[in-house]
Amino acid sequence: xxxxxxxxxxxxxxxxxxxxxxxxxxxxxxxxxxxxxxxxxxxxxxxxxxxxxxxxxxxxxxxxxxxxxxxxxxxxxxxxxxxxxxxxxxxxxxxxxxxxxxxxxxxxxxxxxxxxxxxxxxxxxxxxxxxxxxxxxxxxxxxxxxxxxxxxxxxxxxxxxxxxxxxxxxxxxxxxxxxxxxxxxxxxxxxxxxxxxxxx
DNA sequence: TCTACGATCTTT
DNA sequence: AAGATCGTAGAT
Numbered sequence: 001x002x003x004x005x006x007x008x009x010x011x012x013x014x015x016x017x018x019x020x021x022x023x024x025x026x027x028x029x030x031x032x033x034x035x036x037x038x039x040x041x042x043x044x045x046x047x048x049x050x051x052x053x054x055x056x057x058x059x060x061x062x063x064x065x066x067x068x069x070x071x072x073x074x075x076x077x078x079x080x081x082x083x084x085x086x087x088x089x090x091x092x093x094x095x096x097x098x099x100x101x102x103x104x105x106x107x108x109x110x111x112x113x114x115x116x117x118x119x120x121x122x123x124x125x126x127x128x129x130x131x132x133x134x135x136x137x138x139x140x141x142x143x144x145x146x147x148x149x150x151x152x153x154x155x156x157x158x159x160x161x162x163x164x165x166x167x168x169x170x171x172x173x174x175x176x177x178x179x180x181x182x183x184x185x186x187x188x189x190x191x192x193x194x195x196x197x198x199x200x
Numbered sequence: 201t202c203t204a205c206g207a208t209c210t211t212t
Numbered sequence: 213a214a215g216a217t218c219g220t221a222g223a224t
Binding site (some may be wrong): 048080164 | 205206207208209
């Protein structure tokens with residue numbers, strides 16, 4: 001039994017938190033996942049960030065306590081899990097994009113319609129579905145034991161970096177910024193061809 | 201109120 | 213290459 005990562009872990013720049021979240025575990029009920037891919041939505045000055053244009057009802061959680069969840073619905077279908085980062089008052093978060101199964105594979109397959117392999121968990125919508133998450137988890141404190149929680153895990157041997165996915169509406173400078181981070185050696189990563197490995 | 205559009209996924 | 217599907221933001 002380990003203790004969830006504390007809010008001090010999340011109260012830093014989103015990119016720094018993103019790098020250190022690779023290898024950490026995400027647990028909810030019977031399902032435990034090892035995080036393999038994330039994206040940093042930074043503050044200030046990130047035009048791809050949902051908070052870039054200021055506070056709204058949807059993005060309220062992002063301005064609050066580090067270590068809480070920011071959940072939103074994408075394309076009317078997919079629930080997205082983000083972890084709020086930075087000090088309270090900064091609108092920043094890390095989007096969890098992919099993971100490997102650690103425990104609860106049967107439950108994951110049941111939730112994902114009996115599919116197999118990396119297709120179960122590579123992509124933010126699939127990941128949230130596998131964990132059984134929806135908008136009701138907006139503002140959920142991941143730092144509290146017993147609910148949805150993030151636990152420490154061994155870091156990967158190598159990281160890979162690339163531009164974030166699906167943000168072509170942003171300023172060119174932010175479209176190309178390498179703020180997507182992944183485990184360079186995991187197959188459980190989406191859009192692998194658009195990533196570059198860091199030094200071996 | 202109205203309208204356009206997603207930090208996506210699946211199937212064709 | 214395109215449809216699904218709906219809450220939200222920004223405009224009126």
